[in-house]
């Protein structure tokens with residue numbers, strides 16, 4: 001499957017590399033190709049999104065508005081997987097901004113609740129960590145769940161975009177456990193349930 005990753009930092013590289021290892025055709029969309037020549041499959045953001053089945057947005061939260069100023073036309077209409085967080089913000093997500101600027105995009109919040117260390121090494125103490133996400137029901141939800149599985153994490157759907165604050169809460173829990181409770185960045189959360197629960 002053709003996938004675009006916007007932002008070739010820690011999160012973009014971790015997820016893009018895992019998706020590629022899972023067999024996907026991953027194109028990294030960056031603002032300056034020359035600075036990212038070390039990375040295979042780099043292209044402009046417009047080139048990366050063209051024809052992509054899903055687009056991961058992995059830029060700093062503070063840069064999202066700037067990204068949209070220049071590339072809203074390129075992101076709109078796509079299945080957008082938004083991993084961005086505004087660290088220290090009232091909300092970690094910026095859904096009102098996204099909904100206003102890319103109104104035809106099918107938006108999901110995913111890969112925003114755990115550190116990149118968990119995305120790179122999702123099995124912790126013998127168990128696969130969970131990755132909660134939210135976004136509308138339907139085929140896109142199943143695709144996003146598959147893309148979470150392809151990274152090696154277990155997808156847990158928390159609801160539609162009205163669950164974005166709940167997803168934020170899980171991110172805040174991860175931060176609290178990592179830094180206030182001393183678990184460090186390589187810790188994950190696992191929901192225990194009878195087998196066969198819907199993801």
Ligand SMILES: NC(=O)c1ccc[n+]([C@@H]2O[C@H](COP(=O)([O-])OP(=O)(O)OC[C@H]3O[C@@H](n4cnc5c(N)ncnc54)[C@H](OP(=O)(O)O)[C@@H]3O)[C@@H](O)[C@H]2O)c1
Nearest residue numbers: 007008009010011058059060061063066084085112115116
């Ligand atoms: N790090 C984590 O553990 C973690 C976990 C979950 C979620 N997140 C969230 O995921 C996002 C990415 O985090 P990260 O750690 O991967 O950040 P990062 O390492 O700083 O990488 C950010 C990337 O975004 C690009 N970028 C910055 N401003 C841009 C703009 N205006 N237009 C296009 N591209 C731009 C940068 O490109 P240049 O190289 O050209 O500057 C860089 O490749 C953040 O919102 C963060 O809060 C992070």
